[in-house]
Amino acid sequence: MSTPSQVAPVTLAAIQRPVRAELDAAFAELGRIVRSDFPLIEAVNAHLLRIKGKMFRPTLLLLSAKAVERMGPSKTALAAAVELIHVATLVHDDSVDHSVLRRGQPTVNARFSHQIAVIMGDYLYSRAIIELVNQPDPEALRVMSRVTNDMTVGEMRELEAYDALDYSMDAYTALIRAKTASLMSGACEVGAVGAPPAQRVALRDYGTHLGMAFQITDDVLDYTETERVTGKPSGLDLKEHKITLPLIAGLPHMSAAERQRVSAVMADPEPTDETVADVIGIVHARGGVSAARAQAAAYAERAAAALAVVSEGEARDALGDCITYAVERRS
């Protein structure tokens, strides 16, 4: 049934093994932090807690804490708060994007209402802040308040990443740094709060590079993934006129006629699967996908290099595996 492979694929379960107990404690803590005596809020909480995500950001936080020997009860609470901020962001994102599904389940805006999604995002975020304020060391809150503000700037930047074929590499880089890399970086840095500055800086940088590689891989998957499985690319970003790295990297190498076909898709409110597949083919042919993969690999290398400052051990190994997971995952 399985394809023979030289190396076993990196699984999230294996990555999480060194911090399994703390991760489970963090999830339980999360349930406690969001609890309310108001039934409507509890209904949304129950819905959200059913859709337990991958807990990737708390994993980064806890592995970072373990890697620099700063694990402790407060790190569990911080891991819960960081996941909660992530969830609050997703609730608002889905509402802003009018998404109806997330992790295969109805979004809060779809299952409840758009109003409830906006208010609930605020509720969850302010609960996370309360949790962070109650930590003995204000450093984690300092990091996370900056990170959450960066994420809102990333969201705002994302609004401009549509339609415009002149969307620049710099704008794309600033966007994914703010939207994705900032939170992963913040999770790692918060894990390392209390460690010597060099280790904290190294883990912060590791998280930034990892986040960049993670988001670029996400954007590449949209140009490749379903193709492998069904023979037909998904191209959801293109359908929504969203400009990402493969297209940005491929555009300068396209002929005028090819650019014209890309423009036509951007001008079409509902591009067909055929025209989208055509543009995906052009982007592949003009090296956009391989250039994007190369950028992800470069960030992955920088993330790995940042880990050199951290002592060897199973936590550092797992952080190394997170890089492999980020760039090799298929969903």
Add this chain to the structure above:
Amino acid sequence: MSTPSQVAPVTLAAIQRPVRAELDAAFAELGRIVRSDFPLIEAVNAHLLRIKGKMFRPTLLLLSAKAVERMGPSKTALAAAVELIHVATLVHDDSVDHSVLRRGQPTVNARFSHQIAVIMGDYLYSRAIIELVNQPDPEALRVMSRVTNDMTVGEMRELEAYDALDYSMDAYTALIRAKTASLMSGACEVGAVGAPPAQRVALRDYGTHLGMAFQITDDVLDYTETERVTGKPSGLDLKEHKITLPLIAGLPHMSAAERQRVSAVMADPEPTDETVADVIGIVHARGGVSAARAQAAAYAERAAAALAVVSEGEARDALGDCITYAVERRS
């Protein structure tokens, strides 16, 4: 031109006189706190800063600080952060309610977009948190994180205050306490951080009672105000099927036939001015408006009583005038 009156009306300008300089500094500070190098965010900032509000909450904070002799540069920054949290809340409220005007100007959702309003509210709120984290004393952040969470619960409660004629007095009280009184209370308490506990508690309680009186007065105005000016009540809450204190207080004294007329308005997606005016008439006749006014007056008395702990002086006098302003204002 003006109506002769026994006592001169309390104006906001007069109330703000003892803290005029600090209030102006807080507004300038606010502009600094929200600044961004991203053009779209700056465009929304410019729009929001043009619509300078009454600055009532920072006024409460600064008068409280002055009344307990804890004024200082950090109070100016806190006043700015509290106003910013208020503005962030309004931006999300307007988006949730699909409001198009606020203080006579287009709302962010109307002038920009719904997406931008949701993201911008998050941006402003996280900027306020960063400002609060940077304060030397974490107490203000502790108070404000609780308050902002309370406000989200109030928003959620408000969603249930529609259509249901069995909406209870307790539910209404919990709603306005969370939605309105919590922030006014928080503003006063933050102003008093650093003062002896008895004074801090007194000002917190003063703010709570003031906020309750303020919101009840707001809800009464909807049943009375335009009537005085144009001879026709506005009744916007009734038109939107929103249940507030005058109706809750009047309902138990209505005949079955009168209740039927109220139900009919609630069942009508777009009630006419005539049917709304009919229900307003019933609510007046059954004592709903006077009962609500009596409740506002009772809260006003409790607010005034709470001030007794604070030393006499122009700041305490101005806080007393805030009570008069809250219950006597006509808009």
